Amino acid sequence: MENKKTRLIAVSYVSYLNxxxxxxxxxxxxxxxxxxxxxxxxTQAAGYAPIDASVADSAFLACYKWLLGTTxxxxxYWNQTRMPDSSPATGGLQREDIPSSAPVDKARHxxxxxxxxxxxSEIVDEMRKDDVYAWNSQDRVRISFHGYNCVQMSxxxxxxxxxxxxxxxx
Numbered sequence: 001m002e003n004k005k006t007r008l009i010a011v012s013y014v015s016y017l018n019x020x021x022x023x024x025x026x027x028x029x030x031x032x033x034x035x036x037x038x039x040x041x042x043t044q045a046a047g048y049a050p051i052d053a054s055v056a057d058s059a060f061l062a063c064y065k066w067l068l069g070t071t072x073x074x075x076x077y078w079n080q081t082r083m084p085d086s087s088p089a090t091g092g093l094q095r096e097d098i099p100s101s102a103p104v105d106k107a108r109h110x111x112x113x114x115x116x117x118x119x120x121s122e123i124v125d126e127m128r129k130d131d132v133y134a135w136n137s138q139d140r141v142r143i144s145f146h147g148y149n150c151v152q153m154s155x156x157x158x159x160x161x162x163x164x165x166x167x168x169x170x
Contacts, residue, residue: 009039012041024052116139123136
């Protein structure tokens with residue numbers, strides 16, 4: 001719980017577990033009250049829900065998730081009105097002074113919920129018919145394992161991947 005010793009309030013805008021959005025409206029006032037920095041993680045919302053980063057002192061979203069970006073890339077925001085003396089530091093995979101566990105090999109980048117396969121576009125179309133939230137990018141099927149997909153995934157939407165296996169055999 002916040003008190004006079006609180007220096008940072010970190011909030012995830014969307015729950016990874018079951019995908020509800022958090023009402024952020026009271027957090028800026030709470031952070032101001034205890035003189036804490038408010039940081040909001042918008043990673044789970046990126047690409048499907050509107051984002052208003054201005055509620056935060058600082059905010060970020062990882063690109064490897066729903067934006068189909070690479071590992072170790074993120075979009076950041078800092079509120080210059082609330083934090084005029086701050087500025088974000090930048091880095092990257094090739095900065096020697098910033099250790100990274102991201103693979104250098106571009107073919108190994110990406111999120112853990114992507115599958116490289118022939119016929120990715122057709123597979124995604126079939127999954128959407130089963131109400132499974134999925135994307136296609138660069139011959140990869142990207143699947144969300146959040147609450148809105150759990151039931152559909154558990155009742156056999158993996159049948160869509162049979163199309164991939166049959167295409168690879170041709």
